[in-house]
Structures are given as structure tokens and as C-alpha cells.
Amino acid sequence: MNDVAILVHYLVVGALLVGIGCVGFIVRRNLILMFLSLEMILQGVALSLVAWGRLYNDFGGQIFVLFVIGVAAAEAAIALALVLVAFRDSRTLDVLFWTALREPGVPAPQVKSSAEGPAEPGPPKSAWPSLAVAGRKPQPRPEEEEFRPTI
Amino acid sequence: MGDLVLVAVLLSAALGISLAVPSTLGRLLASVFGIVGLGILLSRLVPIGHWGFSTFFYLFSLVTLFAAVSTVSTRHPIYCAVWFGVVLLGTSGLLLLAGAQFLAVATLLIYAGAILVIFLFVLMLAQPEGGASYDRDVFRPVVVSLVGIVLAVLAAGTAISLLGTGDLLEWSAEVGDRSVGVLQHSHVFTIGQELYQKYLVALEVVAAILLVALVGAALIVGKAEGFVLGPRSGSTREQTEVPARNGVPQKELGEVTVGKA
Numbered sequence: 001m002n003d004v005a006i007l008v009h010y011l012v013v014g015a016l017l018v019g020i021g022c023v024g025f026i027v028r029r030n031l032i033l034m035f036l037s038l039e040m041i042l043q044g045v046a047l048s049l050v051a052w053g054r055l056y057n058d059f060g061g062q063i064f065v066l067f068v069i070g071v072a073a074a075e076a077a078i079a080l081a082l083v084l085v086a087f088r089d090s091r092t093l094d095v096l097f098w099t100a101l102r103e104p105g106v107p108a109p110q111v112k113s114s115a116e117g118p119a120e121p122g123p124p125k126s127a128w129p130s131l132a133v134a135g136r137k138p139q140p141r142p143e144e145e146e147f148r149p150t151i
Numbered sequence: 152m153g154d155l156v157l158v159a160v161l162l163s164a165a166l167g168i169s170l171a172v173p174s175t176l177g178r179l180l181a182s183v184f185g186i187v188g189l190g191i192l193l194s195r196l197v198p199i200g201h202w203g204f205s206t207f208f209y210l211f212s213l214v215t216l217f218a219a220v221s222t223v224s225t226r227h228p229i230y231c232a233v234w235f236g237v238v239l240l241g242t243s244g245l246l247l248l249a250g251a252q253f254l255a256v257a258t259l260l261i262y263a264g265a266i267l268v269i270f271l272f273v274l275m276l277a278q279p280e281g282g283a284s285y286d287r288d289v290f291r292p293v294v295v296s297l298v299g300i301v302l303a304v305l306a307a308g309t310a311i312s313l314l315g316t317g318d319l320l321e322w323s324a325e326v327g328d329r330s331v332g333v334l335q336h337s338h339v340f341t342i343g344q345e346l347y348q349k350y351l352v353a354l355e356v357v358a359a360i361l362l363v364a365l366v367g368a369a370l371i372v373g374k375a376e377g378f379v380l381g382p383r384s385g386s387t388r389e390q391t392e393v394p395a396r397n398g399v400p401q402k403e404l405g406e407v408t409v410g411k412a
Contacts, residue, residue: 002199002200002201004197004313004314005196005197005198005199005200005314006199006204006208006249007310007313008196008197008310008311008313008314009196009199009208009212010245010249011306011307011310012192012196012307012310012311013212013215013216013245015303015304015306015307015310016162016216016219016303016307017215017216017219017238017242018302018303018306019299019300019302019303019304019306020166020216020219020220020222020223020299020303021219021223022299022302023166023170023223023295023296023298023299023300024222024223026290026295026299027170027223027289027290027291027292027295027296028223028289028290029285029286029288029289029290030228030283030285030286032228032270032273032274032277033223033228033231033286035270036222036231036232036235036270037222037223039235039262039266040219040222040223040235040238043238043239043242043262046242046246046254046258047242047245047246047249050246050249050251050254051249053251054249054250054251059341059342059345060345060349060350062251062253062254062342063342063345063346063350065251065254066254066257066342066346067353067354067357069257069258069261069262070357070360070361071357071360072262072266073261073265073266073361073364074360074361074363074364074365075364076266076269076270077269077364077365077367077368078364078367078368078371080269080270080273080368081367081368081369081371081372082371083273083277084273084276084277084372085371085372085373087276087277092279092283092285093277093278093283093285094283094285095285096285109290
């Protein structure tokens with residue numbers, strides 16, 4: 001009975017992680033944060049798989065999770081490449097820039113007008129530490145005018 | 152059944168408040184609701200016999216869930232990535248408790264060490280200086296968190312109902328002594344044997360998937376000439392200057408129209 005209790009504990013935590021990941025995917029507007037929520041869903045699934053493997057004393061659960069991690073890495077590479085290409089065209093990570101791709105007949109998502117405003121200013125530039133200029137400029141040597149060795 | 156509905160309401164209130172009100176006060180209020188909801192959920196579960204296991208399990212799972220809620224609700228994306236790192240730490244601990252020693256370390260190495268770092272690279276490349284307007288609002292937090300938590304509590308309720316039936320117990324009783332199973336010394340050896348004997352074809356297919364993803368990502372991004380590296384300052388409302396390609400200045404991008412059909 002103890003092993004079944006442990007299994008159910010793991011399944012509950014895994015289910016909550018999947019739920020929170022789904023919520024994060026729908027709610028956020030930043031493309032990369034949407035993808036981060038997807039990765040959280042995969043973590044919840046990994047917990048559930050390992051728990052079932054533990055109950056039946058089968059390594060298949062853990063090996064499935066290894067494959068999930070591998071496929072998640074491949075998916076991260078492709079998804080971030082697509083995000084970079086989208087950023088190159090739109091200069092923004094906002095998913096609302098691409099609302100023209102929605103299905104026909106679906107109304108455009110509404111945004112609270114209070115959110116569209118000037119961005120918060122970053123920290124003032126004087127707050128960044130500055131390094132003193134060090135070293136000296138190399139003096140040009142006459143023998144290098146004919147032949148400069150490659151560095 | 153009724154207390155699962157109460158759990159769903161409390162947890163969705165917690166998630167909705169933390170999404171809608173991202174300040175410290177909202178986080179505190181959400182924690183109160185969350186702890187009460189999780190406590191009621193815990194009362195439905197059969198307690199684990201071993202006190203050491205259950206202490207570490209509750210510790211890791213509380214850290215994981217708090218970090219998960221913080222990941223989806225923080226308004227600065229870099230902090231969200233850092234909170235996701237904490238989620239990975241908690242998940243790694245939970246995997247270690249379940250006897251998946253190799254997976255715990257693999258999660259930290261691959262997920263936190265490679266995938267999260269890629270996220271941080273792209274965030275730092277593409278994130279504007281200061282807060283962006285698209286990070287500061289969320290789409291319908293209360294409704295979506297209700298839907299998401301109802302989904303999770305349905306799954307959790309199905310799992311809890313497994314405690315009532317005796318099927319699981321009798322299926323798992325056939326397994327025998329579990330202490331010489333996944334929780335054993337020659338863990339990596341046994342994983343290696345299974346991986347390369349039983350799951351060899353799947354392993355080769357995953358390797359091919361990774362190769363295709365590598366080539367595909369390089370092809371999708373293509374040449375780097377269109378990129379101006381470094382963050383743009385200001386919000387998306389500013390007219391940004393598109394760099395000239397081949398010496399011909401491109402016309403500037405139009406403003407983002409939001410909320411109009």
C-alpha cells in the first residue's frame with residue numbers, strides 16, 4: 001500500500017505541474033515564456049512516468065523520460081530557431097504581432113489598454129560599473145608594413 | 152468528491168490571484184490559498200509510511216509548485232527562466248527520491264544546463280531594455296487558471312481514486328521485492344543494458360531526431376545578415392529602424408495594431 005501511496009503522491013504533483021504549465025502557455029504573451037511553460041508540462045509528465053515505472057519495478061518509465069528529454073531538446077532547438085526568425089521580421093517577442101495567422105472567424109484578442117504604454121526605464125547607465133581603460137595601444141613596427149603575420 | 156471541488160476552487164484562486172496581481176501582496180495571498188488547498192488535497196491522500204521520504208517529498212514538491220507558479224506569473228522574463236531553474240531543481244530532487252538517480256542528474260545537466268541556457272541566450276538577445284509591454288499583462292488569468300487547475304485536479308482525482316480500488320495493489324504485488332528494483336546500486340549499468348537491448352531502435356530514432364533538429368535549426372535561421380544583435384530599447388510602439396540590406400534602406404515596419412480586427 002505504501003508504494004501505491006507514493007505513486008499517487010507523484011501523480012498529483014505531476015498533474016499540478018501539467019496544469020500550471022498549460023495555464024502559463026495560454027496566459028503569457030511572450031513567445032519564449034510560452035515555450036518555457038511547455039517545458040514545464042514535460043517535467044510533469046516525466047514525474048508521472050518515473051512514478052509508474054517505480055511501481056512496477058520497470059526501467060521503461062525512466063527510459064521513456066530519457067527519450068522525452070531528448071525530444072524536448074530537439075524541440076527547443078527548432079522552436080527557438082523559429083522564434084529568432086519571427087523576431088527578425090517583427091523585432092518583438094510579442095505573440096499578438098502574429099494575430100493575422102489566426103483561424104478565420106475568430107475575433108482578435110483584446111488587450112487591456114493600460115498595458116500599452118511606455119516601457120519601464122532600465123537602470124540608469126551610471127549604475128553600471130565601468131572599467132578603467134587598461135593597457136597601451138601597440139606601436140606600429142616598420143617591419144610589419146611589408147609582411148604582417150596572421151594572429 | 153465535494154472537497155476536490157473545494158480544492159479546485161482554492162487552487163485556481165491561488166493561481167489566478169498570483170497571475171492577476173503580480174505584486175508581493177498578491178503572491179502572499181495566493182500562497183495562503185494555495186497552502187489551504189494543498190492541505191485539503193493532502194488529507195485525501197494516504198500518508199506515506201516512511202517519515203524521511205515524506206519529509207523530503209513534501210519539501211521538494213512545495214518548492215517545485217511554488218517555483219512553477221512563480222514561473223508563469225513573474226513579469227520579468229529572465230526571472231521566469233530563473234524560477235524555471237528552481238522548478239528543475241525540485242523535479243530533480245523528486246526524481247532522485249523515486250530512485251531515478253541517472254535521470255535526476257540528466258535533468259540538471261541537459262534541462263538546466265543546456266535548454267535553460269539556450270532560453271537565456273535568446274531572451275537576452277531579443278528582450279528590449281527595461282520592461283516590455285507584452286510582459287506586463289496576461290490574457291484572462293482567472294478563467295484560464297480555473298480551466299487549468301480543473302484539468303489538473305481531474306487528473307489528480309483520477310489518481311486518488313486509484314487508492315480506493317484494489318486492482319493496483321494486486322497488480323503491483325506481483326512485482327515482488329521492490330528494493331532490488333530501480334532503487335539499486337548498479338543503476339546506470341542496468342539502464343544502459345535496457346536502453347541498448349530492449350530500446351535500441353527507439354534510441355537510434357531519437358539520435359536521428361536530434362540530428363534532424365540540429366540541421367533544421369541551422370537551416371531555419373539561415374544567414375545572420377538580417378540580424379542586429381543586442382536588445383532594442385523602448386517598447387514595441389516605437390518605430391524601429393530596419394537595417395539596410397544590400398545598401399538599400401528598407402521601409403520601416405508599421406505599428407503593431409492590437410485589439411482591432
